[in-house]
Structure formats: C-alpha cells, structure tokens
Amino acid sequence: MLGMENDSGSSKEMAGYLIKHELEQLKNVILSFDPRLHYPLHVDFAELMDDNPPLAHLIFSQPTQYLPIFDESAVWAQKVIFEDFKRIENASVKAYVHVRINVCGSPLECPETFPSIGRVRVKHRGILLTLKGTVIRSGAIKMIEGEKIYECRVCKHRFKVFPEVETRNSTPRPTYCPSENCESTRFGIVEDxxxxxxxxxIKIQESTQVLGVGAIPRSIPVILKDDLVDLVKAGDDVMVTGVLTAKWSSDMKDVRCDLDPVLVANYVRRMNELKSDIDISDDIFMKFKQFWSDFKDAPLKGRNAILRAICPQVFGLFTVKLAVALTLIGGVQHVDASGTKVRGESHLLLVGDPGTGKSQFLKFAAKLSKRSVITTGLGSTSAGLTVTAVKDGGEWMLEAGALVLADGGLCCIDEFDSMREHDRATIHEAMEQQTISVAKAGLVTTLSTKTIVFGATNPKGQYDPDQSLSVNTTLSGPLISRFDIVLVLLDTKNPEWDAVVSSHILSEAEQHKGNHDENSTNIWSLTMLRRYIHFVKGYFRPVLTKEAEQVISSYYQLQRRSATHNAARTTVRMLESLIRLAQAHARLMFRNEVTRLDAITAVLCIESSMTTSAIVDSVGNALHSNFTENPDQEYAKQERVILEKLRCIDEFPEMINISDG
Known part of the structure; x- marks a missing residue:
C-alpha cells in the first residue's frame, strides 16, 4: 500500500512538471487529429534534475517502474488543461502518449551511464542507460500484442499484465489476484x-573511429516501439537512451540457451544532422573572412597556406594535396532536365609506387571527413562493401557494408588492386548513381551511398608510360572513368628531389628532438581545417561564369580530339568532373562564383591524371610537385600556356581575347 501511495504522489509531481515545463507539447498533442496514434513527449533530463532532483533520481534508478507512471501522468496532465480546448474541433485527450527522456547535456553523460557498447555489463541492468553507435541492421516493422487486462472472477478486480522481453514478448498468465484480501486464481481476459x-x-555497433587498433567493434540489439519505429535506417549514427534487459536466445538443437543483452529504447536521437554543424561560430567565420582579406592580393598564396595543412608530415606533393582538398570539398549536386540527379561528390584514385605516401593521405583524409570508413581491397568482399543478407531468428535482414556506412562521408579503399574483379564491379553503381540496388534472399531494395570513394593502388609491376592506365593498373575502363582525378605517383629516383626530401625528414626529426617547430604558427590545425572544409561545403553553391564555361568546354573538346591513348578517361564523365573540380576550387577559395582561375586549376588537375598530356609540358610528375614561392606568378605562366593551346579551337575566338587580357 505504501508503494502505491508513493506512485500516486510521483504521478502528481510528474503531471505538475509537464504542465509547468512542457505545456506547448501537451497543447500540440491535444490538438493533433488522430487519437489512435502514439505521440512522443520530449523531456530534458537536465531540466528535470534542476526542478525536481528526487523525481529525476527515481526515473534514472527505477525506469521500468516509473516511466509507465510518467506516461500515465502525461494523460492526466492533458485532462487538467483540456478545459481550454473543449471548443476547438478535433481536440481530444490522447490515450497513447510516451514521455521520451533526453539525457544530452545532463549529468548522465558520464562513463557509468554512457558506456561504449563493448563495456555494457550486468551492473548497467535496470538503470537509464545511453549508448552511442552506428545502425548496422534495421529489422522489419512488426506488430506485437500489448498489455492484457484480466478480471478476477471472485472480486471483479481488473489489473494489467505486461509482456516480458525475456521470453520474447509473451504475456505470462497471472498466478493470483493482486488485490487485497483476495487470493483467487480464477481470471478472465477482458475482451474489449x-x-x-x-x-x-535494430542493431547498433560501436563507431570504428573511436576504437583503438586491434579492437573488434561490438554490437547490441535495440528494441523500438510505437512512435520510435522507422526513425532510423542502416548507416545512421544514433544515440539511444533506454533500459538494459536480457532476452532468451532462440532454441536451437545442441546449442546452449543463453540470455542476450538487449536495450529497450525510450529515446532515439539521430546524430547525422548534428555532424554537419561542427562548432562553426560567428568568430570562426570572421577568422575565415579575415584570412582571405589578408590574402586578397595573392589568393593562391592563401590557398597554398591551407593546402600545407593537409598531411603536413609528407613533404611537397602539392598536386596530391590539392586533389585531396578538392575531392573532400566536392561540387554542387544538381538535377538535369530529365530529372536525373548528377552527383556532386568527387572520387580520387592514387596510383603509385611503394613508399609514395598513398596510405598516409588516405588516413589523413579520413580524419578530415565528418564520417569515414577505411578498408583494404584484400579484406573486402562485394557483400562487405555493399550489404550482407543475414538470417536472424528465421528472418532475413540486410546488414550495411562499408559504402552504406560511409553514406554522406568518405570511403577509403587501400590496396584497390587486391580486390577481386567481381567485387570491384559492385561499386560501379555506388560511385556514379550513388545507390546500391540489392536483390538478396527475397529482399529487393535500393540503399543510398552518397559517398566519396578515395582509392589507392600500386601499378601492376613496373609502370609503363607507353601503356594506358587500364593496362598499368588492371582496372577496367568503366571503373577508371568514374574517378574524377587519377594521380600517378612514379618514383623516378631523381637525385635532386631525393636530397630535398631527405633534408626535410632529417630536419623534422631534429625539431621533434628539441620539441620546437617555428612554422607551427603558419600551419592550420586539423580542427580548423575540418571546420573550414565543412563550412565551405555547406555555405557556398558556386555558379559557372561564361569564361569558366569556355575554358572547360574548349579543353574537353581538345581532349576528345587527341584521346587515342586515354579513351577510358575522355568520356562525358570527364566534362562533369571538370565542372565539379572547378566548383570545389571556388569553394576552397571562399567564393560563390567559378572564375577562369578555378576552371584552369580543374584543367591542371585533370592534366596531372593524364599519362599523355594534351597540353604539352604544362604539368610535371605529381610526386615531384612542390609548393612554389610565388604561386600567383607561376599560375599566370601556366594560364598563358593553357590558353595558347586552347586557342587552336576555331569555335572559341573569344579565347584569344582572354589570353591577351
């Protein structure tokens, strides 16, 4: 009886709290149209703790007992304020309201109540627990029987019996009547x-980015009910608050029956939208503006200052650093006249001899991206890259692979040449159409893979410049054409270059020894670089100017004329790649307009990826490209060379005027 009095008091406190703090949400629920739906009522745990610490403690320590009471008090709170809405049409008290506890920013964000999935133990059972991870499997939506109402045949007392998760949601039959002075064992179910x-x-897995090397990511099943179903899909990053319980594993012959941990969710928060907003405050925006106003007279010098921060431990390789920046920033996605989406994400492939720093660029790019998955060709199958069909409890489900998990981010594939031909073919659709069509075990669907693919591969044996890229890399023409930039890094054993690189590495070793780096103030930090890339991607949507269009169109036509050696690269995809790279460069330069400078930089990037250059002597070996002292003067020379070469196209006489200007 004492427990019932406590529950009644808590119910009044909860209803009072909801009326005081969540009045707007209660009004919206009352004015909602359909009384049969389940409605969420979001409560901030930090606010609840400030207002009523004892009540907050009860909900944290005994959620299975007090969360249902909180739901009932939400119905009672509606009845209290319903008088004001009686005259409004369709206004009604909703019976199915669920209080969802949001613990973000509260004291519950501590290791004890916010552990990683791999550290969930028995001690966490029965308290309000929060877990963070990536959804790797999303099951089908089913209907389960809810609580049953029984009536005692002797005293006519009615009481509810709830289904148990442990016994796979079966509702146990009561053994005796719970009312006082009645121990009857005769009951009947109320039919109405x-x-x-x-x-x-769903199943959530620890994020691989927070795990150490050698750690295997753990996963845990999560049960979603009522208004929480279908909120998340495979590949989403989520934060789930709920109650840890256990479930008997399915009966199988010769297999021990164990209790599997499972989290019954009370609140689910998708983290995807939050990642795009990475702490870009007004003062940081002003820093970016100030930076570009300082380099107003020498914009390329400012650009190079940003590029130096990409993989600073690798000396030189200016072309590769520029390519990585342009790939991560990407162009603008648009819809053509037929309604087909043209992707904005760029793809990059590094082909090079061992020891040219390919893997270092892959790892650094993964740090810069808001979401990244790193895999190697040898350890990746087509199912591991796309989706796997798995059988769970007699039902087939799809489990997300690397490309689906990297949706909206970056997928790095090292040792690209080690992949089997069949496995490589599966990523064709993912790279161009940005979807994966699946037909496995009776599950036919299409998944989103809006991801950047960054591959690295060694050439097959000694690189032969006289042969095409397809022959040197054993990659098919259709696959190569999908990469916007393919950079070939050849170790030509240049004595001058070797001397410069060795002196740089030795001087770095000396600086680390003395813990002093005089250039550290000039280099952008990793955090600042991440913020800058995310800011320019979301803030700018560059538009091509007439001059930029002329440069891109003229170069594309010139390549098509001389494309006997590189037939795999010179397709219409190359034209789209040029536009994407020019837009990415405009974003990098903090502009909303694609100028001639951006178009020519895009041309230089594509030229670097050609084994035979259509514009003779304009670009050297990408491995030996270095940062120049006066990039703006250097660019002026390159621009003249390129425009002189493009002038040979009769359809564009305006190019002569551009060159002379």
Missing amino acids: NKLCHDYQE
Whole structure:
C-alpha cells in the first residue's frame, strides 16, 4: 500500500512538471487529429534534475517502474488543461502518449551511464542507460500484442499484465489476484481490450573511429516501439537512451540457451544532422573572412597556406594535396532536365609506387571527413562493401557494408588492386548513381551511398608510360572513368628531389628532438581545417561564369580530339568532373562564383591524371610537385600556356581575347 501511495504522489509531481515545463507539447498533442496514434513527449533530463532532483533520481534508478507512471501522468496532465480546448474541433485527450527522456547535456553523460557498447555489463541492468553507435541492421516493422487486462472472477478486480522481453514478448498468465484480501486464481481476459504495438529491432555497433587498433567493434540489439519505429535506417549514427534487459536466445538443437543483452529504447536521437554543424561560430567565420582579406592580393598564396595543412608530415606533393582538398570539398549536386540527379561528390584514385605516401593521405583524409570508413581491397568482399543478407531468428535482414556506412562521408579503399574483379564491379553503381540496388534472399531494395570513394593502388609491376592506365593498373575502363582525378605517383629516383626530401625528414626529426617547430604558427590545425572544409561545403553553391564555361568546354573538346591513348578517361564523365573540380576550387577559395582561375586549376588537375598530356609540358610528375614561392606568378605562366593551346579551337575566338587580357 505504501508503494502505491508513493506512485500516486510521483504521478502528481510528474503531471505538475509537464504542465509547468512542457505545456506547448501537451497543447500540440491535444490538438493533433488522430487519437489512435502514439505521440512522443520530449523531456530534458537536465531540466528535470534542476526542478525536481528526487523525481529525476527515481526515473534514472527505477525506469521500468516509473516511466509507465510518467506516461500515465502525461494523460492526466492533458485532462487538467483540456478545459481550454473543449471548443476547438478535433481536440481530444490522447490515450497513447510516451514521455521520451533526453539525457544530452545532463549529468548522465558520464562513463557509468554512457558506456561504449563493448563495456555494457550486468551492473548497467535496470538503470537509464545511453549508448552511442552506428545502425548496422534495421529489422522489419512488426506488430506485437500489448498489455492484457484480466478480471478476477471472485472480486471483479481488473489489473494489467505486461509482456516480458525475456521470453520474447509473451504475456505470462497471472498466478493470483493482486488485490487485497483476495487470493483467487480464477481470471478472465477482458475482451474489449485488444491493444497492439508497433515493434522493430535494430542493431547498433560501436563507431570504428573511436576504437583503438586491434579492437573488434561490438554490437547490441535495440528494441523500438510505437512512435520510435522507422526513425532510423542502416548507416545512421544514433544515440539511444533506454533500459538494459536480457532476452532468451532462440532454441536451437545442441546449442546452449543463453540470455542476450538487449536495450529497450525510450529515446532515439539521430546524430547525422548534428555532424554537419561542427562548432562553426560567428568568430570562426570572421577568422575565415579575415584570412582571405589578408590574402586578397595573392589568393593562391592563401590557398597554398591551407593546402600545407593537409598531411603536413609528407613533404611537397602539392598536386596530391590539392586533389585531396578538392575531392573532400566536392561540387554542387544538381538535377538535369530529365530529372536525373548528377552527383556532386568527387572520387580520387592514387596510383603509385611503394613508399609514395598513398596510405598516409588516405588516413589523413579520413580524419578530415565528418564520417569515414577505411578498408583494404584484400579484406573486402562485394557483400562487405555493399550489404550482407543475414538470417536472424528465421528472418532475413540486410546488414550495411562499408559504402552504406560511409553514406554522406568518405570511403577509403587501400590496396584497390587486391580486390577481386567481381567485387570491384559492385561499386560501379555506388560511385556514379550513388545507390546500391540489392536483390538478396527475397529482399529487393535500393540503399543510398552518397559517398566519396578515395582509392589507392600500386601499378601492376613496373609502370609503363607507353601503356594506358587500364593496362598499368588492371582496372577496367568503366571503373577508371568514374574517378574524377587519377594521380600517378612514379618514383623516378631523381637525385635532386631525393636530397630535398631527405633534408626535410632529417630536419623534422631534429625539431621533434628539441620539441620546437617555428612554422607551427603558419600551419592550420586539423580542427580548423575540418571546420573550414565543412563550412565551405555547406555555405557556398558556386555558379559557372561564361569564361569558366569556355575554358572547360574548349579543353574537353581538345581532349576528345587527341584521346587515342586515354579513351577510358575522355568520356562525358570527364566534362562533369571538370565542372565539379572547378566548383570545389571556388569553394576552397571562399567564393560563390567559378572564375577562369578555378576552371584552369580543374584543367591542371585533370592534366596531372593524364599519362599523355594534351597540353604539352604544362604539368610535371605529381610526386615531384612542390609548393612554389610565388604561386600567383607561376599560375599566370601556366594560364598563358593553357590558353595558347586552347586557342587552336576555331569555335572559341573569344579565347584569344582572354589570353591577351
């Protein structure tokens, strides 16, 4: 009886809290149209703790007992304020309201109540627990039977019996009547109460980015009910608050029956949208503006200052650093006249001899991206890259692979040449159409893979400049054409270059020994570089000017004329690549307009990826490209060379005027 009095007091406190702090949400629920739907009522745990610490402690320590009471008090709170809405049409008190506890920013964000998935133990059972991870499997939405109402045949007392997760949501039959002075064992189910709930199981896995080397990512199933179902899909980053319980594993012959941990969710928060906003405050925006105003007279010098921060431990390789920056920033996605989406994401392939720093660029690019998955060709199958069909409890489900998990981010594939031909073919659709069509085990669907693919591969044996790229890399023409930039890094054993690189590495070793770096103030930090890339991607949508269009169009036509050696590269995709790279460069330069400078930089990037150059002597070996002292003067020379070469196209006489100007 004492427990019931406590529950009644808590219920009044909860209803009072909701009326005081969540009045707007209660009004929206009352004015909602459909009384049969389940409605969420979001409560901030930090606010609850400030207002009523004892109540907050009860909800944290005994959520299975007090969360249902909180739901009932939400219905009672509606009845209290319903008088004001009686006259409004369709206004009604909703019976199915669920209080969802948001613990973000509260004291519960500590290791004890916010552990990693791999550290979930028995001690966490029965408290309000928060887990963070990536959804790797999203089950089908089912209907399960809800609580049953029984009536005692002797004293006519009615009481609810809830289904148990441990016994796979079966509702146990009561053994005796719970009312006082009645120990009857004769009951009947009240027929007018046929309550069902929406039910879905998902599986979340620890993010590989927070794990150490050698650690295997752990996963845990999560049960979603009612308004929480279908909120997330495979590949989403989520934060789930709920109650840890256990479930009997399915009965199988000769297999021990164990209790599997499972989290019954109370609140689910998608983290995808939050990642795009990486702490870019007004003062940081002003820093960016100030930076570009300082380099107003020498914009390329400013650009090079940013590029130096990409993989600073690798000396030189200016072309590769520029290519990495342009790939991560990407162009603007648009829809053509037929309604087909043209991708904005660029793809980059590094082909090079061993020891040219390919893997270092892959790892650094993964740090710069808001979401990244790193895999190697030898350890990747087509199912591991796309999706796997797995059987769980007699039902087939799809489990997300690397490209789906990297949706909206970056997928780095090292040792690209080690992949089997069949496995490489599966990423064709993912790279161009940015979807993966699946038909496995009766599951036919299309998944989103809006991801940047960054590959690295060694050439097959000694690189032969006289042969095409397809022959040197054993990659098919259609696959090569999907990469916007293919950079070939050849170790030509140049004595002058070797002397410069060795002196740089030795001087770095000396600086580390003395813990002093005089250039550290000039280099952008990794955090600042990440913020800059995310800011320019979301803020600018550059538009091509007439001059930029002329340069790109003229270069494309010139390549098509002389494309006997590089037939795999000179397709219409190359034209789209040029536009994407020019837009990315405009974003990098903090502009909303694609100028002639951006178009010519895009041409130079594509030229670097050609084994035979259409514009003779304009670009050297990408491996030996270095940062120049006066990049703006150097660019003026390159621009004249390129425009002189493009002048030979009769259809564009304006190019002569541009060159002379």
